[in-house]
Structure formats: C-alpha cells, structure tokens
Amino acid sequence: MAYTDISLWLTPQEPLRTTLNAIVRRLARDLDAVEFEPHVTVFCGRLSDDEAEAAASALGARFGPIQLTAERLSYTDAFTKTLFVQFQKSNKAQQLFEAARRAYLRPSDYSFNPHLSLVYKTLPKARQEQLRQTLDVPIGAYLFDQIRMVETKLPVAEPSAVREWRQVCDIPLSGS
Numbered sequence: 001m002a003y004t005d006i007s008l009w010l011t012p013q014e015p016l017r018t019t020l021n022a023i024v025r026r027l028a029r030d031l032d033a034v035e036f037e038p039h040v041t042v043f044c045g046r047l048s049d050d051e052a053e054a055a056a057s058a059l060g061a062r063f064g065p066i067q068l069t070a071e072r073l074s075y076t077d078a079f080t081k082t083l084f085v086q087f088q089k090s091n092k093a094q095q096l097f098e099a100a101r102r103a104y105l106r107p108s109d110y111s112f113n114p115h116l117s118l119v120y121k122t123l124p125k126a127r128q129e130q131l132r133q134t135l136d137v138p139i140g141a142y143l144f145d146q147i148r149m150v151e152t153k154l155p156v157a158e159p160s161a162v163r164e165w166r167q168v169c170d171i172p173l174s175g176s
Contacts, residue, residue: 006047006168007152008056008100009039010066010093010144012116023118023137027083033121034159039148040068040116042093043100045108052149052168055103060171062099065145066092068114073137075128079157082121083131087114087142116142120162147171 012020020038028035047055068087075083087093097112118137149168153161 005044005152005154006049006052007044007150008042008059009037009148009150010042010068010096010173011037011039011146011148011170013065013143013145016138016142019138020116020118023135027119027131027135031119031121031123033082033119034162036117036120036162036165037148038116038118040087040093040114040144042097042112043104043108044110044152044154045104046106047104047149049151049168051105053171055100056147056149056169056171059096059099059103060147060173060175062175063092063096063173064175065143065173066090066096068093068142068144070116070137070139070142072139073118073132073135074115075125075132079122080117080120081115082117082119082123083128083135084115084117085137085139085142087116090114120156120159145173147173 070085071088072086074086148170151166153164
C-alpha cells in the first residue's frame with residue numbers, strides 16, 4: 001500500500017471563503033505567485049487515501065464548525081508564510097489537532113500554529129511589510145466548516161510543489 005503526505009486543512013465557511021479566495025487570486029496575479037485554496041493546516045503526516053478519508057469522516061462527525069479569531073496580518077521568510085493571517089490559540093482547534101494526531105496511523109512531528117496564508121512567494125521584507133500595512137483582510141472571527149484532505153509533496157518551497165497538490169476529500173464539520 002502506498003502512503004503519501006496528507007495535510008488536514010480547515011477551510012472557511014462562505015462568504016468568507018469567497019472573500020479570501022479573491023485576495024489569494026489577486027495577490028497571486030499581482031505578485032506572479034501561485035494560487036491555492038485558503039486554509040488552516042491542522043496536521044500533516046503519512047496516510048493512504050482510504051485512511052485519509054476514514055480519518056476525515058471520523059473527525060468531521062466528532063467536531064462541529066470551528067471558530068478562530070484572526071489577530072493580525074504577519075509575514076516570515078518561509079515560502080508558505082510569505083504573508084498570513086495569524087489566529088489566536090483555540091481550545092477546540094487544539095483538540096482537533098490532538099484528535100488528528102491520534103487518527104494518523106504513523107508518527108508525525110507536525111506542530112500546530114493556526115494561521116492562514118495569503119501568498120506563497122519569496123519577497124523582500126520591505127514588500128512584505130508594505131503588503132501587511134495596506135492589505136484589507138478581515139480581522140476577528142473566522143468560521144471553518146469543512147475538513148479538506150490534500151496530498152502534498154514536502155517541502156513546499158516553490159510553486160511547482162503547490163501545483164502538484166491533489167484533493168483527497170472534503171468532509172463537513174457536522175459534530176457537536
């Protein structure tokens with residue numbers, strides 16, 4: 001049986017999903033960067049597609065929608081954190097992380113830091129700071145209502161890795 005790296009994402013509820021998609025598309029166009037679906041990565045590890053679907057279904061049935069509070073726009077030197085929304089810690093999101101860690105059948109050293117990236121691109125710090133100060137991004141409550149399992153090739157350090165992502169499944173967060 002083949003195993004790949006499968007990332008467990010939280011995806012935002014509408015209409016926020018559409019708003020964030022528009023921001024990501026605009027930044028990708030303006031900065032000649034790669035487009036991607038806005039998400040919060042909760043966990044990443046090795047699973048088969050069948051195991052990923054089973055884990056996502058179990059987690060979706062156990063957890064209801066998760067609210068995260070966006071506290072600031074930030075940036076780093078990391079390709080996947082060029083510009084991102086940083087969220088406050090959340091007990092419910094941390095519980096989902098812990099449950100995901102148990103649901104993945106093989107060990108992973110992934111550590112959870114709730115954030116939502118808006119652009120993947122190597123940029124000078126001055127440009128990152130300018131974007132941070134001028135970009136109109138919602139701050140406050142974000143509601144996430146779906147788990148998406150995505151096959152990812154690691155490390156994600158260039159656009160080609162992002163273009164090779166493959167969606168495995170989408171599962172609503174329908175638990176309590």
